[in-house]
Amino acid sequence: MELKNDLLVRAARGERTERTPVWLMRQAGRILPEYRAVRNSLSGFVELVQNPELAAEVTIQPVDILGVDAAIIFSDILVIPEAMGLPYEMVEKKGPWFPKTISSHDDLAKLKVADVPSDLGYVLEAIKVTKKELAGRVPLIGFAGAPWTIFCYMIEGQGSKTFSKARKMLYNEPVLSDQLLQMITDSTIAYLKAQIEAGANVVQLFDSWAGILSSAQYQQFSMKYIAQICDAIDEVPLTVFAKGAYFARPEMRHLNCRTIGLDWNMGISESRRLIGEGKTLQGNLDPCALYGSTAEIENATKKMLDAFGPEKHIANLGHGVYPDIDPEKVKIFVQTVKEYSSQMRSV
Amino acid sequence: MELKNDLLVRAARGERTERTPVWLMRQAGRILPEYRAVRNSLSGFVELVQNPELAAEVTIQPVDILGVDAAIIFSDILVIPEAMGLPYEMVEKKGPWFPKTISSHDDLAKLKVADVPSDLGYVLEAIKVTKKELAGRVPLIGFAGAPWTIFCYMIEGQGSKTFSKARKMLYNEPVLSDQLLQMITDSTIAYLKAQIEAGANVVQLFDSWAGILSSAQYQQFSMKYIAQICDAIDEVPLTVFAKGAYFARPEMRHLNCRTIGLDWNMGISESRRLIGEGKTLQGNLDPCALYGSTAEIENATKKMLDAFGPEKHIANLGHGVYPDIDPEKVKIFVQTVKEYSSQMRSV
Numbered sequence: 001m002e003l004k005n006d007l008l009v010r011a012a013r014g015e016r017t018e019r020t021p022v023w024l025m026r027q028a029g030r031i032l033p034e035y036r037a038v039r040n041s042l043s044g045f046v047e048l049v050q051n052p053e054l055a056a057e058v059t060i061q062p063v064d065i066l067g068v069d070a071a072i073i074f075s076d077i078l079v080i081p082e083a084m085g086l087p088y089e090m091v092e093k094k095g096p097w098f099p100k101t102i103s104s105h106d107d108l109a110k111l112k113v114a115d116v117p118s119d120l121g122y123v124l125e126a127i128k129v130t131k132k133e134l135a136g137r138v139p140l141i142g143f144a145g146a147p148w149t150i151f152c153y154m155i156e157g158q159g160s161k162t163f164s165k166a167r168k169m170l171y172n173e174p175v176l177s178d179q180l181l182q183m184i185t186d187s188t189i190a191y192l193k194a195q196i197e198a199g200a201n202v203v204q205l206f207d208s209w210a211g212i213l214s215s216a217q218y219q220q221f222s223m224k225y226i227a228q229i230c231d232a233i234d235e236v237p238l239t240v241f242a243k244g245a246y247f248a249r250p251e252m253r254h255l256n257c258r259t260i261g262l263d264w265n266m267g268i269s270e271s272r273r274l275i276g277e278g279k280t281l282q283g284n285l286d287p288c289a290l291y292g293s294t295a296e297i298e299n300a301t302k303k304m305l306d307a308f309g310p311e312k313h314i315a316n317l318g319h320g321v322y323p324d325i326d327p328e329k330v331k332i333f334v335q336t337v338k339e340y341s342s343q344m345r346s347v
Numbered sequence: 348m349e350l351k352n353d354l355l356v357r358a359a360r361g362e363r364t365e366r367t368p369v370w371l372m373r374q375a376g377r378i379l380p381e382y383r384a385v386r387n388s389l390s391g392f393v394e395l396v397q398n399p400e401l402a403a404e405v406t407i408q409p410v411d412i413l414g415v416d417a418a419i420i421f422s423d424i425l426v427i428p429e430a431m432g433l434p435y436e437m438v439e440k441k442g443p444w445f446p447k448t449i450s451s452h453d454d455l456a457k458l459k460v461a462d463v464p465s466d467l468g469y470v471l472e473a474i475k476v477t478k479k480e481l482a483g484r485v486p487l488i489g490f491a492g493a494p495w496t497i498f499c500y501m502i503e504g505q506g507s508k509t510f511s512k513a514r515k516m517l518y519n520e521p522v523l524s525d526q527l528l529q530m531i532t533d534s535t536i537a538y539l540k541a542q543i544e545a546g547a548n549v550v551q552l553f554d555s556w557a558g559i560l561s562s563a564q565y566q567q568f569s570m571k572y573i574a575q576i577c578d579a580i581d582e583v584p585l586t587v588f589a590k591g592a593y594f595a596r597p598e599m600r601h602l603n604c605r606t607i608g609l610d611w612n613m614g615i616s617e618s619r620r621l622i623g624e625g626k627t628l629q630g631n632l633d634p635c636a637l638y639g640s641t642a643e644i645e646n647a648t649k650k651m652l653d654a655f656g657p658e659k660h661i662a663n664l665g666h667g668v669y670p671d672i673d674p675e676k677v678k679i680f681v682q683t684v685k686e687y688s689s690q691m692r693s694v
Binding site: 159161162164167168170171172211213214215217244246247264265266267286287288289291292296318319322324 | 506508509511514515517518519558560561562564591593594611612613614633634635636638639643665666669671
């Protein structure tokens with residue numbers, strides 16, 4: 001089905017657009033009362049992720065309610081460890097928790113590369129249902145965690161301030177680390193290809209824990225695998241969002257992907273200079289700016305749009321939208337991007 | 348009393364030294380069995396902080412056991428909010444917790460600028476006892492949290508991945524935020540001056556949550572107050588360690604302080620270029636490098652020393668030493684700095 005609004009896809013490809021497309025990381029979920037109503041009808045988060053009809057419903061909610069230019073499939077990056085043999089639970093107010101983790105070659109031997117059609121069929125089904133219900137209104141974004149971030153959870157078993165257990169593994173077991181990262185990478189490539197096959201128009205890699213590695217280790221244990229994924233995915237535009245990896249921006253220039261996501265710490269003009277003119281940039285309003293007044297949000301959004309300029313930009317926050325943000329404030333952000341970026345073109 | 352080993356003080360002043368001085372953030376504490384023995388003799392962490400004799404004992408342990416070139420007074424950055432009117436507890440395996448927090452002008456009105464001699468006399472006493480027992484063997488480092496980091500805890504009441512409540516305050520209550528930051532700054536200046544008066548040879552500011560602010564907000568709500576502190580302290584060399592504030596390095600060049608601490612993400616030659624030749628740099632081995640083998644630790648340490656060069660460097664990790672690091676590994680790091688940096692001078 002042809003897309004009626006293909007701004008995001010065209011901006012990702014570096015083409016000129018009438019205005020800047022806008023969406024928000026974590027737009028599908030916790031900020032919307034409509035989401036919480038669906039979520040509360042089930043026993044847990046994982047049940048919602050695994051229910052294609054309801055996952056599609058919450059995926060589309062922000063398109064209807066917030067007016068964003070893309071939907072992103074409601075899911076979690078941790079479906080990959082689960083498909084590889086490590087199931088996860090989502091503990092309310094605490095985050096993910098894995099009953100089993102990887103600490104030895106024996107543990108690794110029990111894992112497998114994900115068999116995507118059978119292990120992750122529920123995500124593919126959710127994408128198909130969403131595409132049908134969206135009926136071409138906006139593009140659908142598929143996603144996965146970057147191998148390093150998935151590795152962190154598989155070693156550590158939960159969130160951590162330092163992920164020192166995962167980083168210790170890099171020092172003490174570099175061979176095991178490489179083997180596990182390669183298995184995650186192979187699983188992720190198959191998973192993203194299946195998402196595209198099911199209908200995803202754009203895909204994004206989230207490297208949430210990029211910022212805890214030194215620059216040299218980031219090259220060796222994260223960028224190397226991200227590059228493999230970028231090289232393998234050529235069906236649709238791919239976005240790499242590596243939170244905190246400011247030091248890797250010069251190397252991101254060489255990734256075989258269309259778009260680089262910026263977090264809110266990363267200076268816009270500096271990032272453009274380091275990453276080059278060849279990429280579209282995505283981001284990067286401080287998520288806390290949405291706590292401000294209407295006028296403050298409008299000003300901050302316009303300032304951001306001016307800094308990125310009218311071309312090769314996809315407007316977003318520099319991090320997932322925070323749970324206690326008023327959806328009305330999100331609408332002001334979305335509306336300001338739409339109006340002001342249109343004006344920027346007509347000047 | 349004259350210092351027998353004054354390497355740290357001379358390196359901080361930018362003077363030539365026979366070798367590079369070395370110490371570790373969080374060296375006094377959790378990694379040493381000797382510390383845990385003292386800690387377990389008391390009911391809690393706060394009790395240890397408030398006991399001058401025992402605080403002095405654990406302060407000196409790493410000098411005896413690890414051979415570091417400085418002691419850092421055993422204390423916590425959260426003694427300042429306590430002295431201002433917000434007591435804290437240290438919850439095992441969870442971190443700090445404040446029963447009361449600041450969310451309004453009414454809350455602020457109940458706070459006071461710390462009356463250092465009476466509210467923080469126990470720290471000053473611990474410094475005096477430590478100085479006496481050290482008998483000039485090595486310099487003693489005093490410290491405080493940077494105002495922004497202290498503000499985070501006073502608003503949020505505990506650790507947080509995003510500190511979004513504290514950042515929300517900056518957007519919604521900029522006047523209240525400035526007032527609170529100024530009160531913390533005034534308390535901190537008085538506190539550092541008292542530590543110096545009691546015997547601290549060098550002082551350090553820890554801005555642990557620097558990395559969660561955008562560059563513009565970091566200038567406005569953190570660097571502005573750090574600069575006030577730098578201008579006020581001229582008795583001894585001051586070090587500013589702002590973890591994650593890579594974007595602020597160009598401005599750190601202009602701070603009226605002697606030393607800038609680098610975290611393990613910050614590239615050494617890039618940091619030198621951005622910060623300039625006028626400052627001593629401190630850091631920045633990846634704390635996880637100490638999980639490696641003896642040979643790996645030696646190699647990583649030598650590589651770091653080569654990158655900093657022999658002058659204007661104080662060797663340290665890029666973050667506090669992690670709790671599960673073997674003290675024997677720390678000794679390898681310390682010994683390698685001592686031997687290799689001596690060789691670097693004799694070439």
